[in-house]
Amino acid sequence: MGHPYLFLADLFHWPFAHHYPWVAYSWVAMLFLMAIGWIGAKGIKMIPSGAQNVLEAVIDGLENFMLDITGEDGRAVFPLIATLFLYIFTCNLMGLIPGFFSPTASVNTTLSCALIVVTYTHILGIKCHGPKYIKHFMGPVWWMAPLIFPIEVIGHLARILSLSIRLFGNMMGHELVVGILFFLAGAFLAPLPIMAMGIFVCFIQAFVFTLLSIMYFGGAMEHAH
Amino acid sequence: MKKETKRLFKDLSYFSGLGISVVLATVIGLAIGYYLDNHVFDTSPWFTLIFLGLGIAAGFRNIYLAMKKSRNL
Numbered sequence: 446m447g448h449p450y451l452f453l454a455d456l457f458h459w460p461f462a463h464h465y466p467w468v469a470y471s472w473v474a475m476l477f478l479m480a481i482g483w484i485g486a487k488g489i490k491m492i493p494s495g496a497q498n499v500l501e502a503v504i505d506g507l508e509n510f511m512l513d514i515t516g517e518d519g520r521a522v523f524p525l526i527a528t529l530f531l532y533i534f535t536c537n538l539m540g541l542i543p544g545f546f547s548p549t550a551s552v553n554t555t556l557s558c559a560l561i562v563v564t565y566t567h568i569l570g571i572k573c574h575g576p577k578y579i580k581h582f583m584g585p586v587w588w589m590a591p592l593i594f595p596i597e598v599i600g601h602l603a604r605i606l607s608l609s610i611r612l613f614g615n616m617m618g619h620e621l622v623v624g625i626l627f628f629l630a631g632a633f634l635a636p637l638p639i640m641a642m643g644i645f646v647c648f649i650q651a652f653v654f655t656l657l658s659i660m661y662f663g664g665a666m667e668h669a670h
Numbered sequence: 671m672k673k674e675t676k677r678l679f680k681d682l683s684y685f686s687g688l689g690i691s692v693v694l695a696t697v698i699g700l701a702i703g704y705y706l707d708n709h710v711f712d713t714s715p716w717f718t719l720i721f722l723g724l725g726i727a728a729g730f731r732n733i734y735l736a737m738k739k740s741r742n743l
Binding site: 596 | 732
């Protein structure tokens with residue numbers, strides 16, 4: 446199935462954006478986020494107003510939400526979590542605008558995000574516990590260790606896949622449904638209810654990705670059972 | 671947002687991902703076993719069966735962990 450109209454490819458006659466739309470459009474998302482950050486931080490005041498107020502509310506809400514789950518230790522990974530949430534949410538929402546492609550509807554983007562999260566949880570676990578981190582994989586009783594170890598490794602591999610496939614599947618499915626409905630009955634505004642639901646799906650999926658990452662970080666930092 | 675609503679959203683998004691993690695753990699176990707059988711050793715069907723069992727165990731362990739977590743919340 447071909448792509449719908451993508452403006453970056455046609456605007457600049459740029460073959461790269463045609464072959465790798467997720468890379469080109471994730472640059473758009475990054476530029477958008479940087480612009481938002483620049484507008485918010487242009488004139489930082491003690492008593493915030495306007496854009497600074499909105500950004501502070503978003504970041505503060507995220508921080509409170511995260512510290513509820515991980516406790517005070519989790520503050521170290523907050524920049525990564527906030528970045529992931531804002532980036533994924535922006536990418537998801539971009540798919541709703543005609544002419545844009547949401548980068549999270551390609552498995553490359555979501556897999557790279559999931560790999561970063563899962564690798565970093567292990568790095569953090571080793572940093573927190575040192576060599577004792579291996580106890581997370583060994584189970585409660587020592588003679589069960591040869592059985593538990595492969596199970597835990599498979600479970601950790603499943604984390605990567607489930608994080609990436611869930612986000613990718615939701616976004617790709619949403620794009621596909623909107624595309625098919627537009628193709629079938631676009632003149633009767635058939636994709637409109639799906640697009641309205643898409644806003645909700647975008648938020649939920651970004652939220653789920655963030656929540657699961659927070660839980661994985663929390664699990665890596667807590668003591669082995 | 672109220673505290674109950676927050677918790678509801680948290681639980682909802684956590685448990686909605688439970689099913690897919692069970693399936694994916696099983697599939698990963700099967701894939702590892704299949705790869706070992708057909709590309710590394712020549713011992714079909716033993717590694718496939720063993721790793722399929724381990725994958726299923728890993729999937730059900732996810733449910734067990736979720737159960738433990740929901741009891742502690």
